[in-house]
Amino acid sequence: MESVAQNIIPSKSATGIEPVIEILHLQKAFGSNVVLRDFNLSIYPGENIVVMGKSGIGKTILIKCIIGLVKPDGGTMRVFGQDISKLDHRELDELRMRIGFVFQSSALYDSMTVRQNLEFPLRRHRRKKISGNIEDLVREALKNVGLENAIDLMPSELSGGMRKRIGIARSLILNPEIVLYDEPTTGLDPITSEEITRLIMELQQKYKTTSIIITHDVDLAKETANRIVFLSDGIAYLQGAYDELIKKDDPLIKQFFKK
Amino acid sequence: MAAELNKRKTLFSKGLDSFFEGCAELAGFTAQVFKEGIKPPYEFREILSQCYEIGIKSFILVGVTAFILGLVLVMQSRPTMVEFGAGSFLPAMSSISIVREIGPLVTALICAGKIGSGISAELGSMKVTEQIDAMEVSGTNPFKYLVATRITATTLMIPILTVYADCISLMGAFTGSNIKDQVNIHFFFNRVFEALAYKDIVPSFTKTFFFGFAIGLVGCTKGYNSKKGTEGVGKAANASVVIAMLSVIVIDMVVTQISSMLGYL
Numbered sequence: 001m002e003s004v005a006q007n008i009i010p011s012k013s014a015t016g017i018e019p020v021i022e023i024l025h026l027q028k029a030f031g032s033n034v035v036l037r038d039f040n041l042s043i044y045p046g047e048n049i050v051v052m053g054k055s056g057i058g059k060t061i062l063i064k065c066i067i068g069l070v071k072p073d074g075g076t077m078r079v080f081g082q083d084i085s086k087l088d089h090r091e092l093d094e095l096r097m098r099i100g101f102v103f104q105s106s107a108l109y110d111s112m113t114v115r116q117n118l119e120f121p122l123r124r125h126r127r128k129k130i131s132g133n134i135e136d137l138v139r140e141a142l143k144n145v146g147l148e149n150a151i152d153l154m155p156s157e158l159s160g161g162m163r164k165r166i167g168i169a170r171s172l173i174l175n176p177e178i179v180l181y182d183e184p185t186t187g188l189d190p191i192t193s194e195e196i197t198r199l200i201m202e203l204q205q206k207y208k209t210t211s212i213i214i215t216h217d218v219d220l221a222k223e224t225a226n227r228i229v230f231l232s233d234g235i236a237y238l239q240g241a242y243d244e245l246i247k248k249d250d251p252l253i254k255q256f257f258k259k
Numbered sequence: 260m261a262a263e264l265n266k267r268k269t270l271f272s273k274g275l276d277s278f279f280e281g282c283a284e285l286a287g288f289t290a291q292v293f294k295e296g297i298k299p300p301y302e303f304r305e306i307l308s309q310c311y312e313i314g315i316k317s318f319i320l321v322g323v324t325a326f327i328l329g330l331v332l333v334m335q336s337r338p339t340m341v342e343f344g345a346g347s348f349l350p351a352m353s354s355i356s357i358v359r360e361i362g363p364l365v366t367a368l369i370c371a372g373k374i375g376s377g378i379s380a381e382l383g384s385m386k387v388t389e390q391i392d393a394m395e396v397s398g399t400n401p402f403k404y405l406v407a408t409r410i411t412a413t414t415l416m417i418p419i420l421t422v423y424a425d426c427i428s429l430m431g432a433f434t435g436s437n438i439k440d441q442v443n444i445h446f447f448f449n450r451v452f453e454a455l456a457y458k459d460i461v462p463s464f465t466k467t468f469f470f471g472f473a474i475g476l477v478g479c480t481k482g483y484n485s486k487k488g489t490e491g492v493g494k495a496a497n498a499s500v501v502i503a504m505l506s507v508i509v510i511d512m513v514v515t516q517i518s519s520m521l522g523y524l
Contacts, residue, residue: 069392093398107393110384121397170393 018081019044020178020210021066026075027234028061035061036072037234045177048204048211050221052256053231059214060104062231063180066212067101068092079178097125100171100179100209104186106163108155108170115151118142118170125174141169144206145199161192165199172203179204181213185220197223218257230256281502288406288480295400296407305408306415313374313409314416318423320373321366325424328361329353329431337439346440350447351454353432358455359463362425364511367470370417371503375478378409379499382482383492391483406483410475417471418464462518466510473506 019042026039035058043049051059064070065077068084077084079095087095108117118138142148145165155163164184171179184200185193197220204211204224215221221228222242229239232252238245246257333353340346382405385391394401429451436442478499485495518524 064392067396069395089400096396096398099396101393101396103389103393105388107389109390109393110388120394120399125398 017044019078020080021212022076022078023062023066024076024078026062026065026077027073028058028065028070029073034234036065036075039075039231039235041229041236041239043210043212045210046208048213048224048226050213050215050225050228051231052215052221052228053237055216057231058234059231060182063101063182063212063214067096067099067180093125097174098177100174100176102164102167102171102179102181102184104182106155106167108158108163108166110155112155113151114142114147114153114155114158114166117155117166118173121170121174137173141173142166144172144203145169161188161195164188164192164196168196168199168203172207172209175207176209178210178212181211181215183214183216185215185217193217193220196220200224284484285476285480288483289476291402292407292410292476292479295402296411298403302404302408305404306411309408309412310416313370313378313412314420317370317373317416317420321369321420321424322427324365324369325362325428326431326434328365329357329428329433330435331431332356332361332428333432333435334438337436347450349436350432350442350450353435354429354451354454355459357428357432358425359459360511362428363421363463363467363470364507366421366424367417367467367474367507367511368504370413370420370471371474371477371507372500374413375474375499375503376496378413378475378478379482379485380492380496382406382479383485383495384489386483386485387488387492402483406479409479410472413475413478414468414471417474418467421464421467458518458523462514462523466514469510469514470507473510474503477503477506 021041021043023039023041026036027034028036039062041049051062053059061070065072066079066084068087072085080098082091082095084092084095108114109120112120115138118141119134122134122137138151139148142151145168147162147165147169150158150162150166155166158166168181168184181200185196188196197217200211200213200220201224203209211224213220213224225242227239228242228245230237230245230252232238238248238250238253240248245253248254333349336352337346337349340349340352382391385405391401391405394404429448433442433444433447436447481495481499481502482492485491515524
């Protein structure tokens with residue numbers, strides 16, 4: 001039985017390219033519950049990373065640390081070369097314009113229509129020079145996710161799959177360089193999950209984004225990941241391409257892929 | 260016996276802990292409101308939208324309640340006042356009662372129930388469904404956009420609602436006077452305004468700003484800090500109503516005492 005944890009401390013890639021996200025010795029605990037113990041990971045431009053692991057192991061906390069929604073207890077986190085912990089509010093806002101976040105629950109604003117939901121990030125990030133008018137950008141974002149007709153609907157009138165699509169459209173409307181997906185197919189039927197997977201791949205190819213996808217969905221991981229990282233016991237336990245990982249004799253990996 | 264006493268002591272100390280934790284939570288939130296709310300840019304559009312949601316949409320409820328209270332006040336006071344030969348003092352009595360106490364207090368209590376619980380439930384459910392996080396990643400300071408705007412709106416709208424409630428309540432009092440007697444509207448309102456003095460209006464109007472601030476602050480604190488899950492949202496809304504109502508009554512008592520010390524009573 002092979003069970004070798006690979007908590008590799010990252011560095012420059014073999015080609016000398018700087019990582020867009022560099023996480024070193026990340027630590028986060030909630031009281032006595034240590035979620036991230038010593039997490040290390042480097043993500044390079046254009047990579048699609050899938051993070052897998054048991055529920056409650058700290059995957060969502062990891063991406064919330066990357067975007068500055070959760071403050072880590074220790075370690076260093078560099079995004080586009082900037083240390084997240086040293087940024088003030090304004091600098092963090094500037095950085096967030098370059099990162100899209102797709103929430104597990106879609107997090108659409110209940111009191112706003114789909115149009116207003118999509119307009120919100122455009123209107124709020126005032127300092128960003130937006131090319132084209134807001135109406136055109138909203139329509140293009142909806143066209144990308146195939147929901148042009150939903151523009152004037154309220155979130156309560158949308159199905160689960162539609163909400164996910166609108167959530168993706170909202171996170172991509174500012175043309176981010178990095179997109180963080182938090183369980184994009186959770187709670188969806190297999191057909192809709194497949195549609196969302198296809199949509200994520202299409203958008204990644206179209207916008208050339210770097211992605212981190214948190215998921216339990218093996219099919220999604222198989223389709224989208226350049227590299228799969230297993231989070232266990234607060235560290236990057238094992239990582240590699242899907243084809244490499246399924247050959248591993250590790251019990252945790254076997255459990256995940258036994259389907 | 261000793262075990263029972265210890266159990267009571269534990270319950271008492273837990274209650275005391277929870278009370279002081281609540282006070283600290285409110286104090287911390289107040290400090291953050293001033294810190295974030297004072298810094299530009301200001302969210303004028305959202306403040307206006309909240310003024311509409313909080314103020315304009317409460318006009319019917321506040322109006323109906325105020326009218327009925329004015330009417331009932333006169334109908335219940337009239338027999339005793341007439342018995343003592345003081346029937347002609349009904350307009351003066353109702354105006355002072357309404358302007359000094361009934362108008363501000365009843366408006367604040369209605370708003371503590373309607374607005375306080377609404378704010379708390381809205382912010383609580385936004386937190387549970389990650390809408391507050393989504394706002395933050397969209398380049399918006401949720402504290403400024405959601406909390407400071409709502410507290411500003413309640414602080415501005417409760418005084419306006421109170422003035423409106425006072426007017427409607429006086430109309431109710433006039434209607435009440437006309438049920439048993441024939442009272443001329445000019446005579447009634449002349450007596451109302453003759454009886455009112457600067458010292459009746461200033462403290463009662465001033466305290467409504469504090470009522471509004473307290474209602475907004477409690478609603479936002481409970482909603483924003485609500486624990487995850489729908490049960491947490493319900494509990495936050497419930498706690499917000501109870502604490503906001505209690506705060507209004509405590510503020511009323513303090514303002515009355517201060518007014519008395521300053522010679523306004």
